[in-house]
């Protein structure tokens with residue numbers, strides 16, 4: 001199950017942080033690191049701070065966008081110190097660990113960390129199903145990137161050990177769609193909302209962000225997503241028939 005966990009670092013600018021994050025992961029049994037548009041190279045400093053976990057940093061997959069990094073994932077959680085800027089479904093670190101263990105039995109699950117200076121953008125946070133916030137000192141709540149990776153990786157490990165040794169519920173939940181399918185649904189929805197003139201050209205993002213929040217909260221299952229795609233296709237067909245008969 002732990003091999004299904006992806007740790008995604010977005011726009012990291014300090015090579016040492018990649019090394020420390022790799023070490024934080026490997027001691028907790030996590031090995032899949034993805035770097036989204038890194039602002040530095042994996043270098044000597046990375047390897048030195050990674051110590052025995054240099055392989056994790058060395059083998060990290062590098063991609064250009066967060067969308068690419070999460071397209072095969074059934075669960076995406078964004079880690080953010082600023083929990084209140086966007087109202088989004090939230091998880092405590094402990095719940096986050098459990099969720100990863102439950103859903104990681106069925107498919108790839110990802111935890112996303114932001115840039116050292118500016119964290120994750122709102123757009124990136126809106127690509128996540130949940131946000132997790134480490135309840136730190138409210139007057140100084142921003143952890144060093146690798147420390148945040150350590151804290152969440154530890155929670156995943158604790159949940160994993162619990163699941164291994166106890167009667168932790170074996171997952172019987174419905175299948176969730178991969179992120180790529182969810183993104184295709186949003187694109188389809190946006191297209192239909194334009195063509196039916198529900199949204200206007202001047203404020204497209206506002207409405208789509210609200211829909212993203214709604215569907216993130218609902219946590220669409222595969223079958224529900226298929227049904228909604230069917231509804232959109234039916235609307236498209238009926239509006240094109242109307243056009244023909246006019």
Ligand code: SAH
Nearest residue numbers: 079080081113114117119133134142143148
């Ligand atoms: N100044 C940035 C913080 C960046 S710290 C900001 O205001 O967002 C780098 C990354 O570590 C963050 O993007 C986040 O993924 C993680 N992080 C740091 N502190 C955290 C906290 N208290 N809870 C959850 N994630 C945290």
